[in-house]
Amino acid sequence: MPARLRLTAITLDCPEPRALASFYQRATGFDMTADSNDDFAALARGDGLFIGFQRVDGYQAPSWPDQTTPQQRHFDFTVDDLDEAEALVLGLGATKPEFQPGGDRWRVFKDPAGHPFCLTGS
Known part of the structure; x- marks a missing residue:
């Protein structure tokens, strides 16, 4: 059988790694595994x-839907109730x-660093 790639990590550029990791931790329930410094x-x-968040000096948030600064990636999350999930992420x-x-x-x-993400009903 040919070799297969298995996705094990995604890392996002951002201005404040701890703050963005906290946002996604509270939204998804994933476990915080690395919070050792201000850079990651x-x-x-x-x-x-594994989802990593790394500090980038001079970070520029995507300008979606305008593509002046492209979104470069986005997450899609499936949820049971769109209205409930919307209230959660906005909160x-x-x-x-x-x-x-x-x-x-x-x-x-858009997450607090400006990365677009989508919620879809299950």
């Missing part, structure tokens, strides 16, 4: 998926852009 923080899921510091291309199927938000 990380979360892990039970199956080993944690996310923002909801006016432009919503998903209709009733999904909603777009």
Whole structure:
């Protein structure tokens, strides 16, 4: 069988790693696994998926939906109740852009560092 790649980590650039890791930890319930300095923080899921957050001086948030500063990546999260999940992420510091291309199927938000992410119903 040919070799297969297994995704084990995703690392996001941001201005404040601890703050962004805390946002995603509270939203997802992933475990905080690295918070040793101001330059890097990380979360892990039970199956080993690792999300890192690294400080970048001069970080520029994506300008979605305008592509002046491209989004470069986004997360999609499946949720049981879109309204409940929306209230959660907004309460944690996310923002909801006016432009919503998903209709009733999904909603777009921006995390506190400006990275777009989507919530979709299950």
